[in-house]
Amino acid sequence: MEIAVRNDSIIYLVDKIKNGDEKEVKIAQTRFYKIFAGYVYKLAVQSCSNFVDPNFLAKEVVQNTFIKAFDYLPNFTFKSGIKDEEANKIIKALLGQIGNKVLLNTIAEYINEKRCNKKIEIEELKIFENEDEELNVQPISNIFMKKLQSALNDLKEKDKHIVLTYAAEDCIDNTRHISENAMEFLCSAHKTTSANIRQRKKRALDKIKSKCFEETK
Known part of the structure; x- marks a missing residue:
């Protein structure tokens, strides 16, 4: 017996990102982004707070995190029978893992290219x-x-x-x-x-x- 899911649930959105047609994928990605962008941005700006422009740097981290996430999700699968609350936590952990790698790479790039100055000496x-x-x-x-x-x-x-x-x-x-x-x-x-x-x-x-x-x- 299949478990019915709401069309705004994380499970549904991930499924549409994986299996939907072009229009469905775009809609699902947009909804997915709106749900989690604030969460990723908050963590990113907090980690970038010792730079001159943490908001700008955090926005780059958010953008690149979701680009990589949307590349990864088509190969991602939830375990059978998972509830949406648990799926939400799993996606947050996944975005945190991806975001962490993006954050380190972005900060390294900024430091190496001297595109910003750290406020903390x-x-x-x-x-x-x-x-x-x-x-x-x-x-x-x-x-x-x-x-x-x-x-x-x-x-x-x-x-x-x-x-x-x-x-x-x-x-x-x-x-x-x-x-x-x-x-x-x-x-x-x-x-x-x-x-x-x-x-x-x-x-x-x-x-x-x-x-x-x-x-x-």
């Missing part, structure tokens, strides 16, 4: 456990900034994304916590728990500090 990232701890050289030298950039580049993409998300919310030190939305995004994007996110963040910061201060000990 390197020295403003609180990578110290103790806020009273300072570098021996003031202001922070180009050598240190190069070390910091090198340390970030040495991290796995997942760990780099976690650290940058914490930095974007000014929550690098252990006394502050990122917002529930940001943590939900990280857990969804990397398919893990909040406890694991915090552990990965701590290990990543330990690696950064070790590399940045290895010659100052």
Whole structure:
């Protein structure tokens, strides 16, 4: 017995994106976009908040996320008998995963092409456990900034994304916590728990500090 679904349900829209004619596909894609664009944009602008124009950058992330999603969905299949509420969560997780890769690529492209300037300077990232701890050289030298950039580049993409998300919310030190939305995004994007996110963040910061201060000990 087939389960009847509403023509505005996620299951129906994904089916039309996969199997509809040209007109049905366009209509389904438009409805799908309207349902999830706000969700993706909110997560994207939050992760881009340490750039000069986070709204512009986030819009590019949203656009490219849906382009890749619409390329992927024709090969995507829900399990039999799934309810629309569960399908909604699965699609959000999928968009989060796609959006995370798009976000990292977009930010890397902007940094490499110098198309925007970061509002947060390197020295403003609180990578110290103790806020009273300072570098021996003031202001922070180009050598240190190069070390910091090198340390970030040495991290796995997942760990780099976690650290940058914490930095974007000014929550690098252990006394502050990122917002529930940001943590939900990280857990969804990397398919893990909040406890694991915090552990990965701590290990990543330990690696950064070790590399940045290895010659100052």
